[in-house]
Amino acid sequence: MDIVLDSSPLNDLNETYPLLSRIDSPDDLRQLDEHELPALAAEIREYLLQTLSRTGGHLASGLGAVEITIALHYLFDTPHDRLIWDVGHQCYPHKILTGRRDRMSQIRQKGGLSGFPKITESEYDHFGAGHSSTSISAALGMAIAAEAQGIDRKTIAVIGDGGMTAGMAYEALNHGGAIDKDLLVILNDNEMSISPNVGAMSKYLSSIWSGKIYSNLRSGSKRVLRRIPSAWELARRAEEHVKGMVTPGTLFEELGFSYFGPIDGHNLGDLLSLIRNLQKLSGPRMLHIVTRKGQGFPPAEDDACKFHGVGPFDPETGDVKSSAKPGLQSYTSLFSDWLVATGQRDSRLHAITPAMREGSGLVQFSEQMPDRYHDVGIAEQHAVTLAAGMARDGLKPVVAIYSTFLQRAYDQFVHDVAVQNLDVTFAVDRAGVVGADGATHTGNFDVAYCRCVPGAIVMAPAHAEDMFALLNTAYDYPGPALVRYPRDNTATPSAVDVETRVEIGSAVQVRSGKRAALLVFGSLYAIAEPIAEELDLSLINMRFIKPLDEAMIRRMASEHERLVTLEDASIEGGAGSAVLEFLNLENLHLPVLRLGLADCFPSQGSREQVLEDYGLDPATLRKAIAEFIGD
Numbered sequence: 001m002d003i004v005l006d007s008s009p010l011n012d013l014n015e016t017y018p019l020l021s022r023i024d025s026p027d028d029l030r031q032l033d034e035h036e037l038p039a040l041a042a043e044i045r046e047y048l049l050q051t052l053s054r055t056g057g058h059l060a061s062g063l064g065a066v067e068i069t070i071a072l073h074y075l076f077d078t079p080h081d082r083l084i085w086d087v088g089h090q091c092y093p094h095k096i097l098t099g100r101r102d103r104m105s106q107i108r109q110k111g112g113l114s115g116f117p118k119i120t121e122s123e124y125d126h127f128g129a130g131h132s133s134t135s136i137s138a139a140l141g142m143a144i145a146a147e148a149q150g151i152d153r154k155t156i157a158v159i160g161d162g163g164m165t166a167g168m169a170y171e172a173l174n175h176g177g178a179i180d181k182d183l184l185v186i187l188n189d190n191e192m193s194i195s196p197n198v199g200a201m202s203k204y205l206s207s208i209w210s211g212k213i214y215s216n217l218r219s220g221s222k223r224v225l226r227r228i229p230s231a232w233e234l235a236r237r238a239e240e241h242v243k244g245m246v247t248p249g250t251l252f253e254e255l256g257f258s259y260f261g262p263i264d265g266h267n268l269g270d271l272l273s274l275i276r277n278l279q280k281l282s283g284p285r286m287l288h289i290v291t292r293k294g295q296g297f298p299p300a301e302d303d304a305c306k307f308h309g310v311g312p313f314d315p316e317t318g319d320v321k322s323s324a325k326p327g328l329q330s331y332t333s334l335f336s337d338w339l340v341a342t343g344q345r346d347s348r349l350h351a352i353t354p355a356m357r358e359g360s361g362l363v364q365f366s367e368q369m370p371d372r373y374h375d376v377g378i379a380e381q382h383a384v385t386l387a388a389g390m391a392r393d394g395l396k397p398v399v400a401i402y403s404t405f406l407q408r409a410y411d412q413f414v415h416d417v418a419v420q421n422l423d424v425t426f427a428v429d430r431a432g433v434v435g436a437d438g439a440t441h442t443g444n445f446d447v448a449y450c451r452c453v454p455g456a457i458v459m460a461p462a463h464a465e466d467m468f469a470l471l472n473t474a475y476d477y478p479g480p481a482l483v484r485y486p487r488d489n490t491a492t493p494s495a496v497d498v499e500t501r502v503e504i505g506s507a508v509q510v511r512s513g514k515r516a517a518l519l520v521f522g523s524l525y526a527i528a529e530p531i532a533e534e535l536d537l538s539l540i541n542m543r544f545i546k547p548l549d550e551a552m553i554r555r556m557a558s559e560h561e562r563l564v565t566l567e568d569a570s571i572e573g574g575a576g577s578a579v580l581e582f583l584n585l586e587n588l589h590l591p592v593l594r595l596g597l598a599d600c601f602p603s604q605g606s607r608e609q610v611l612e613d614y615g616l617d618p619a620t621l622r623k624a625i626a627e628f629i630g631d
């Protein structure tokens with residue numbers, strides 16, 4: 001349920017936003033005169049800055065998409081026409097223009113607006129997103145549906161150049177270009193993914209744009225250049241080469257799309273006139289616009305990566321408020337330290353990221369060992385099979401991947417890595433509750449979908465010491481090994497430990513108690529420890545979800561009348577279920593309380609709030625366990 005929680009900056013600032021304050025829906029936008037639109041764009045930017053500086057969120061992409069958002073809502077009949085945002089992190093201006101302006105101050109917060117398009121939130125959000133590169137497929141499906149039902153409706157997908165690094169986008173183009181449906185794809189090209197975009201396609205897009213600039217320069221400045229013979233001669237000699245390289249849109253044309261552009265995506269006049277023309281056409285069309293990520297806010301223009309997803313910041317200076325907590329370190333940064341230390345010792349180590357260098361903690365490694373660092377773009381499937389190929393021929397790949405994005409590469413994990421029992425280490429970040437990104441990014445499924453894969457080992461550290469020991473163990477393991485860790489902090493260890501290994505499938509009994517045994521899988525251990533103390537429970541740091549420490553479970557079942565399992569993962573198919581399966585096989589019958597995320601797509605909020613929503617906060621956990629043991 002979405003509720004208005006706070007007053008918006010508009011309430012007392014109507015004079016600051018004379019146009020925006022009048023827009024409660026795209027119908028209001030369409031009442032504006034065309035010449036007022038640039039001023040509206042400026043107001044939207046200011047409004048984004050003022051709201052997001054308090055809440056944090058995805059800033060730079062939205063700033064870059066202001067004009068295209070205005071143009072599309074101004075010219076198309078939304079919500080009748082379908083507007084599909086890829087990833088959806090750039091849709092804040094769309095939310096502002098579609099009746100959610102006053103709720104922007106609670107975006108990504110508990111009970112507030114989602115940071116992505118969400119079909120239950122607004123009739124203008126035609127397709128939910130969060131993961132990238134789905135927009136063209138979804139839009140094509142809608143175009144087919146419109147035609148099948150005889151509905152006169154336009155369908156528009158807006159996708160970034162980052163989104164265009166994923167195979168799925170090409171699967172959709174390949175299909176869409178071959179069938180004559182009414183589909184407009186807007187390619188919003190800012191040369192950035194979260195970090196600078198990578199790959200041959202990115203180079204191809206830049207070459208189209210630079211080719212256009214070159215042509216303009218050539219026709220407009222010929223005379224000037226003629227006066228400087230050497231420059232003219234240089235340009236003339238380069239011409240043939242450039243011509244071949246930059247024939248605009250060739251690739252898309254050959255895929256069956258009519259290609260238009262590239263044009264300046266911040267020039268409302270150009271956008272409106274070209275889109276008006278495109279509206280008169282039908283069939284698969286692509287409009288290539290070039291924008292700047294962070295447009296209009298110099299700190300974000302200068303460092304778009306920092307302002308891709310950002311915490312609260314100073315809207316004047318761009319200074320980001322520090323969220324670092326003394327004595328604590330994120331699991332991500334522990335991984336980062338471990339990766340650098342291990343990479344320095346072993347030249348076979350290659351690190352792979354599907355476009356998440358910063359989020360996955362690979363910045364240091366990429367700088368120190370660039371030859372062994374591979375940003376493959378938003379291409380999780382390729383990332384995993386690439387690792388399989390490396391492993392097959394003697395390298396030691398480490399795939400750093402978020403739990404939610406590993407979903408994309410499940411078949412590659414099963415078919416390419418596990419079936420062939422290849423030596424690939426998976427550092428699975430953001431496992432469990434993720435917080436503000438909400439349901440689309442939740443990391444609660446990896447346990448269920450990985451623990452059924454033969455030969456794979458799945459581990460979850462309880463704290464920093466475990467994190468190093470389990471990463472070392474995973475790295476040494478000659479088959480697929482996953483270490484899953486949360487978006488959370490833990491006590492900072494004294495140093496990176498690259499020595500400690502643990503026996504595969506070994507748990508640790510940390511405390512002996514009488515009332516029940518509490519088997520903890522992973523980082524909720526920090527919450528479990530005082531509860532075990534207080535309720536006199538045996539406490540086991542299980543470390544391994546697969547293989548389980550069967551001897552330990554057998555012993556706990558014989559020494560206690562009850563067992564409790566705790567994990568930051570889906571209960572269905574989770575580690576607690578694995579324990580139940582084992583007890584059943586062994587004919588051991590005793591009550592088991594499984595605690596974790598019960599059959600849900602978790603809500604959004606801070607990690608603490610979401611854990612609380614699902615009964616995984618200290619007080620609720622204590623109460624549930626106390627009731628179970630009859631306290």
Ligand SMILES: Cc1ncc(C[n+]2csc(CCOP(=O)(O)OP(=O)(O)O)c2C)c(N)n1
Pocket residue numbers: 061064087089090130131132159160161162163164190192193194293354355356378405408
């Ligand atoms: C499948 C998947 N992998 C990774 C991400 C994380 N991610 C979110 S936005 C983004 C970059 C998108 O770049 P682009 O489409 O060019 O949009 P821009 O932010 O540049 O406007 C990435 C990698 C994701 N959302 N989905």
